[in-house]
Amino acid sequence: MKSIPPTDIAALPARDRILATAHRLFYQEGLRATGIDRLIAESGVTKVTFYRHFPSKNDLIQAYLEQRHSLWMDWFKAALARRDGPAALADAMREWFASDDFRGCAFINGAGEMPAEPAVMDAARRHKAEMRQAIAERLPEGPGKAEMAEMLSLAADGAIVRAQLDGQADAALAALESLVGKLAG
Amino acid sequence: MKSIPPTDIAALPARDRILATAHRLFYQEGLRATGIDRLIAESGVTKVTFYRHFPSKNDLIQAYLEQRHSLWMDWFKAALARRDGPAALADAMREWFASDDFRGCAFINGAGEMPAEPAVMDAARRHKAEMRQAIAERLPEGPGKAEMAEMLSLAADGAIVRAQLDGQADAALAALESLVGKLAG
DNA sequence: TAGTGTGTAGACAGATCTGTCTACTCCAAT
DNA sequence: ATTGGAGTAGACAGATCTGTCTACACACTA
Secondary structure (H helix, E strand, O other), X not given: OOOOOOOOOOOOOHHHHHHHHHHHHHHHHOOOOOOHHHHHHHHOOOHHHHHHHOOOHHHHHHHHXXXXXXXXXXXXXXXXXXXXXXXXXXXXXXXXHOOXXXXXXXXXXXXXXXXXXXXXXXXXXXXXXXXXXHHHHOOOOXXXXXXXXXXXXXXXXXXXXXXXXXXXXXXXHHHHXXXXXXXXX | OOOOOOOOOOOOOHHHHHHHHHHHHHHHHOOOOOOHHHHHHHHOOOHHHHHHXXXXXXXXXXXXXXHHHHHHHHXXXXXXXXXXXXXXXXXXXXXXXXXXXXXXXXXXXXXXXXXXXXXXXHHHHHHHHHHHHHHHHOOOOOOOHHHHHHHHHHHHHHHHHHHHHHOOOHHHHHHHHHHHHHHHO
């Protein structure tokens, strides 16, 4: 999976530069760890421009989470479609974990960091619900479909966390593949 | 599971009051979201006392993570010992998720929030490694033991994240129990 | 008694944070 | 030509943050 978002932002309009920079820094370094002066410097805009497009830092955080959700979910659905059955999930995770900028799930990270922000918690909940739905849609119809989607989602989140904390993907992927294999067998 | 750490701190020595307050606030609200003036006010100590015991906020964060690890792991091992087989894991999670102060895993939250702090990332990695080991130790000897421990750990982390983001435990527990049942079957 | 350790009160400093504002320029549309 | 939108430069303000410091009191031990 290529970086989300694009890293060459110079030709973008100011708003997109800000959002791309925010996306990169918020995801890599944390929401509160990223100050607006740094966002402004790296976006190549001025403060007036920054605040013209995003009235507050929280607005930018929300825009970042929306963009993240949209881009990630598009990628996820496409990745799941490349192979039949639950093994597609492991393949998708392998691809994601291998990307240079992988640092876990932005929504898990955000919810852990800013539990007092309803917008962040809502975004996280909705993101995960849609991830489960995407997984479910690729499963064969039948009485165990919903349960299988729940279990696969649990496995995926466990693997995401494992890969993030390990700082590398091998053990997470091995465990995920074993688990998916058990569930598919 | 009763709250970690104790909530009635008035009779404790100053250092323990600081650490207990830090534990509560860091876990509930986040590391950076908790400022030292608040810690000081709620600990009932002065600034000199605070800094006499913890030379910096980062030192306090580390002490918090160490205490958290120690208390949680003691509880986890005891909880796993109450029942034979992988179902003990689901029981332990049920107990934890039901506690009033449950807000996910302090180590996942910390790693998501402060990836640039090696001490936080190390603590998270070690915590999860010891959790996997605790799970493994309760499994029967055999060729698939290590793999099973890996899969159960993945399931546990997935359930932890799910319960945290949902803000309630039902779906997480149902999914975990299904998954554990599949693995044990 | 003297020394040490631990506690109190809270003022202070500098850094960093988020957000507000003035003044100006350029471009496109009317 | 005029207007509006979007961009520039960067100063400024107040709040919040982490950490430093003076002065003093009390308890315990040798």
